[in-house]
Amino acid sequence: xxxxxxxxxxxxxxxxxxxxxxxxxxxxxxxxxxxxxxxxxxxxxxxxxxxxxxxxxxxxxxxxxxxxxxxxxxxxxxxxxxxxxxxxxxxxxxxxxxxxxxxxxxxxxxxxxxxxxxxxxxxxxxxxxxxxxxxxxxxxxxxxxxxxxxxxxxxxxxxxxxxxxxxxxxxxxxxxxxxxxxxxxxxxxxxxxxxxxxxxxxxxxxxxxxxxxxxxxxxxxxxxxxxxxxxxxxxxxxxxxxxxxxxxxxxxxxxxxxxxxxxxxxxxxxxxxxxxxxxxxxxxxxxxxxxxxxxxxxxxxxxxxxx
Amino acid sequence: xxxxxxxxxxxxxxxxxxxxxxxxxxxxxxxxxxxxxxxxxxxxxxxxxxxxxxxxxxxxxxxxxxxxxxxxxxxxxxxxxxxxxxxxxxxxxxxxxxxxxxxxxxxxxxxxxxxxxxxxxxxxxxxxxxxxxxxxxxxxxxxxxxxxxxxxxxxxxxxxxxxxxxxxxxxxxxxxxxxxxxxxxxxxxxxxxxxxxxxxxxxxxxxxxxxxxxxxxxxxxxxxxxxxxxxxxxxxxxxxxxxxxxxxxxxxxxxxxxxxxxxxxxxxxxx
Amino acid sequence: xxxxxxxxxxxxxxxxxxxxxxxxxxxxxxxxxxxxxxxxxxxxxxxxxxxxxxxxxxxxxxxxxxxxxxxxxxxxxxxxxxxxxxxxxxxxxxxxxxxxxxxxxxxxxxxxxxxxxxxxxxxxxxxxxxxxxxxxxxxxxxxxxxxxxxxxxxxxxxxxxxxxxxxxxxxxxxxxxxxxxxxxxxxxxxxxxxxxxxxxxxxxxxxxxxxxxxxxxxxxxxxxxxxxxxxxxxxxxxxxxxxxxxxxxxxxxxxxxxxxxxxxxx
Numbered sequence: 001x002x003x004x005x006x007x008x009x010x011x012x013x014x015x016x017x018x019x020x021x022x023x024x025x026x027x028x029x030x031x032x033x034x035x036x037x038x039x040x041x042x043x044x045x046x047x048x049x050x051x052x053x054x055x056x057x058x059x060x061x062x063x064x065x066x067x068x069x070x071x072x073x074x075x076x077x078x079x080x081x082x083x084x085x086x087x088x089x090x091x092x093x094x095x096x097x098x099x100x101x102x103x104x105x106x107x108x109x110x111x112x113x114x115x116x117x118x119x120x121x122x123x124x125x126x127x128x129x130x131x132x133x134x135x136x137x138x139x140x141x142x143x144x145x146x147x148x149x150x151x152x153x154x155x156x157x158x159x160x161x162x163x164x165x166x167x168x169x170x171x172x173x174x175x176x177x178x179x180x181x182x183x184x185x186x187x188x189x190x191x192x193x194x195x196x197x198x199x200x201x202x203x204x205x206x207x208x209x210x211x212x213x214x215x216x217x218x219x220x221x222x223x224x225x226x227x228x229x230x231x232x233x234x235x236x237x238x239x240x241x242x243x244x245x246x247x248x249x250x251x252x253x254x255x256x257x258x259x260x261x262x263x264x265x266x267x268x269x270x271x272x273x274x275x276x277x278x279x280x281x282x283x284x285x286x287x288x289x290x291x292x293x294x295x296x297x298x299x300x301x302x303x304x305x306x307x
Numbered sequence: 308x309x310x311x312x313x314x315x316x317x318x319x320x321x322x323x324x325x326x327x328x329x330x331x332x333x334x335x336x337x338x339x340x341x342x343x344x345x346x347x348x349x350x351x352x353x354x355x356x357x358x359x360x361x362x363x364x365x366x367x368x369x370x371x372x373x374x375x376x377x378x379x380x381x382x383x384x385x386x387x388x389x390x391x392x393x394x395x396x397x398x399x400x401x402x403x404x405x406x407x408x409x410x411x412x413x414x415x416x417x418x419x420x421x422x423x424x425x426x427x428x429x430x431x432x433x434x435x436x437x438x439x440x441x442x443x444x445x446x447x448x449x450x451x452x453x454x455x456x457x458x459x460x461x462x463x464x465x466x467x468x469x470x471x472x473x474x475x476x477x478x479x480x481x482x483x484x485x486x487x488x489x490x491x492x493x494x495x496x497x498x499x500x501x502x503x504x505x506x507x508x509x510x511x512x513x514x515x516x517x518x519x520x521x522x523x524x525x526x527x528x529x530x531x532x533x534x535x536x537x538x539x540x541x542x543x544x545x546x547x548x549x550x551x552x553x554x555x556x557x558x559x560x561x562x563x564x565x566x567x568x569x570x571x572x573x574x575x576x577x578x
Numbered sequence: 579x580x581x582x583x584x585x586x587x588x589x590x591x592x593x594x595x596x597x598x599x600x601x602x603x604x605x606x607x608x609x610x611x612x613x614x615x616x617x618x619x620x621x622x623x624x625x626x627x628x629x630x631x632x633x634x635x636x637x638x639x640x641x642x643x644x645x646x647x648x649x650x651x652x653x654x655x656x657x658x659x660x661x662x663x664x665x666x667x668x669x670x671x672x673x674x675x676x677x678x679x680x681x682x683x684x685x686x687x688x689x690x691x692x693x694x695x696x697x698x699x700x701x702x703x704x705x706x707x708x709x710x711x712x713x714x715x716x717x718x719x720x721x722x723x724x725x726x727x728x729x730x731x732x733x734x735x736x737x738x739x740x741x742x743x744x745x746x747x748x749x750x751x752x753x754x755x756x757x758x759x760x761x762x763x764x765x766x767x768x769x770x771x772x773x774x775x776x777x778x779x780x781x782x783x784x785x786x787x788x789x790x791x792x793x794x795x796x797x798x799x800x801x802x803x804x805x806x807x808x809x810x811x812x813x814x815x816x817x818x819x820x821x822x823x824x825x826x827x828x829x830x831x832x833x834x835x836x837x838x839x840x841x842x843x844x
Contacts, residue, residue: 051688053687053843055843072692073690076689076690077690079688081688083684083685087680087681087685089602089606089680089682089685091607092605092606096605099605100602100605101685101689104598104602104686104689105690106598152689344762348762348766352766353769356769356770357773360773360774360778365636365778367779367783368639368648369635372637374635380635491610494613495616498616498617498620499616502620503623506623506624506628507627511628511632512631512634512635513635516630516631516634516635
């Protein structure tokens with residue numbers, strides 16, 4: 001299997017502050033790889049190094065078989081970048097945005113126009129082709145940004161928090177387009193702080209926290225390794241239950257206290273719940289659900305992702 | 308947030324639409340900010356600079372031989388500069404900042420929800436532009452006096468006279484602005500109305516030096532009347548008939564402009 | 579531009595890549611082209627007003643012992659400021675808009691274009707705008723009978739140099755701007771430059787102490803060069819003007835690129 005991207009002991013410092021503290025990972029060609037972590041984990045700094053815009057402080061980075069420090073132009077020619085903020089060109093129409101972006105890649109005007117129409121169809125914006133960018137909704141702008149990242153038929157597409165700030169409908173439409181790209185064999189590298197997004201899209205992922213990698217694997221693998229199958233969410237009138245702590249310790253159940261609720265990790269949620277009831281724990285609200293990457297993150301760092 | 312709102316948030320004083328921005332530099336030389344900084348720049352920096360370079364420097368060339376102006380070139384252009392500065396202030400303020408109030412920032416839409424009437428709003432807007440110029444005008448006249456340009460007690464009235472010129476441009480241009488959906492035509496107003504009037508209103512040289520047709524056009528502009536009024540007040544050489552004309556003619560522009568602005572705001576904001 | 583062609587990541591400028599920025603600006607201005615076009619008229623109004631209107635008041639002017647009509651004297655100075663204004667429009671406020679407000683450059687840096695391409699391209703566009711204004715002005719001068727020597731043809735390349743100088747100064751200045759309001763200072767710089775650059779009268783009119791100050795300003799250098807070429811009296815001091823402008827332009831271009839690096843690539 002060939003690699004689209006590999007990082008070995010990659011570091012990025014801004015003065016005294018080390019944003020990325022020596023991370024190593026590999027993105028196999030054709031796969032969707034996700035970097036998951038809270039704000040400030042070092043995801044965007046990593047992304048900027050991969051896009052060759054930000055110089056690597058130390059360690060080695062290979063993008064599409066090339067070194068970003070010497071082959072920036074050649075690498076960028078084969079990358080598609082969806083930055084965290086759309087940064088569309090507000091002085092142009094929707095279609096002109098795509099046409100001009102193609103020109104930056106040295107694509108001829110004629111090809112650029114054909115490509116623009118094709119991509120506008122792909123992201124369902126064909127009817128807005130002649131409009132200015134400003135009145136578009138957040139989801140539309142995002143789709144346009146994705147279309148823009150595809151003008152050069154990239155081998156690797158980088159998406160930095162692609163669905164942040166979008167409503168659920170817009171997110172699903174976007175995910176659907178990303179699936180289609182994946183099916184076409186495009187390698188995707190995406191950062192997100194949404195666990196469900198990573199679970200939906202990623203073949204493999206790393207969880208980043210505070211500039212380092214705290215876990216790596218496929219979503220199911222990570223859940224199996226770091227979490228129980230199910231999670232029971234308990235709510236109490238007075239926020240916590242004093243007896244729960246001791247009961248859990250006795251029965252060997254792992255629990256996690258959050259500000260508004262308590263999580264109990266168990267492979268069989270129903271059984272755990274009835275066991276707790278027998279021991280005199282009576283929550284006012286309960287919910288049994290499948291464990292998610294969110295729980296993995298919590299287990300690894302002791303913090304919830306979006307706090 | 309739209310681009311406009313974002314920029315407005317950054318700069319509380321003025322707001323620019325994206326297209327406004329394209330044209331931003333098109334009027335930089337006459338761009339006068341609304342705050343104190345703008346008043347001081349207009350009232351002190353502008354006259355000092357122009358009087359030194361044009362009044363004294365160029366004046367040396369003009370006054371070399373007996374000139375046709377009947378006074379020194381410094382005395383000649385001082386009051387003229389005051390009036391043309393008033394014109395530029397009034398025009399510029401009636402374009403972008405007025406657009407910002409009426410459309411981009413929606414301040415006037417909000418104001419009309421209160422008991423404030425459209426008439427009050429229109430009068431207040433033109434009045435506020437003029438009042439701020441008046442402050443700059445007082446400083447400006449002070450500088451002129453410092454250069455020894457004041458030759459009569461009537462000179463004390465020059466800030467008021469210039470404020471009339473300011474309003475004579477602010478009112479009709481605000482009426483125009485209130486009917487515009489965007490600021491695309493604004494640079495053209497600055498470029499093809501304000502700049503030519505700056506040069507051809509008799510502030511720098513007598514309009515009698517112009518071809519006859521242009522001379523008569525110049526006589527029809529409120530800026531020429533403003534220049535003449537300021538100059539007459541400065542020299543004390545007042546004649547009842549011409550002074551009355553120099554006051555009443557620009558005043559008519561103020562009135563017509565006010566009525567137009569009222570109607571424009573009413574139409575645009577739908578009250 | 580060799581000084582520019584290698585940034586920290588060793589990305590060198592591909593020959594036609596900067597032209598993409600020119601294309602981008604042309605596309606962006608497509609619907610507002612007349613804003614640019616109308617800008618060419620402004621210096622003409624000044625020429626008519628000052629050259630002809632003022633000219634009647636001033637009469638002839640003595641330039642280094644040669645008497646000439648005032649309009650002939652002011653024309654080249656106004657041409658220099660036309661080149662300056664044309665170049666400054668797009669390298670200050672409009673550049674800042676793309677740099678900080680809309681972050682257009684950030685998006686472009688994700689394409690094969692480099693920072694150097696962007697700086698060279700943006701400068702090229704601004705220089706072109708300044709040059710077009712200067713050319714338009716030159717044609718008007720000729721039509722009004724204000725050209726007296728074939729040397730005047732060299733005012734065009736000289737105007738391009740003036741545009742480059744002010745374009746690079748503009749970008750350099752803009753890298754220090756934090757908000758819109760910071761640009762309030764710009765007219766406070768440009769206006770005195772315009773007025774004090776000996777466009778309206780010769781250096782000899784200034785008091786002796788003020789002359790070196792005036793001579794040190796960039797627009798004076800440009801105006802003086804254009805005058806000598808326009809009057810058909812080039813001399814060795816014009817080599818000095820050219821050197822001054824080339825050195826200042828190169829320094830500013832380099833300094834601006836250096837400052838843009840950290841602003842765009844952190």
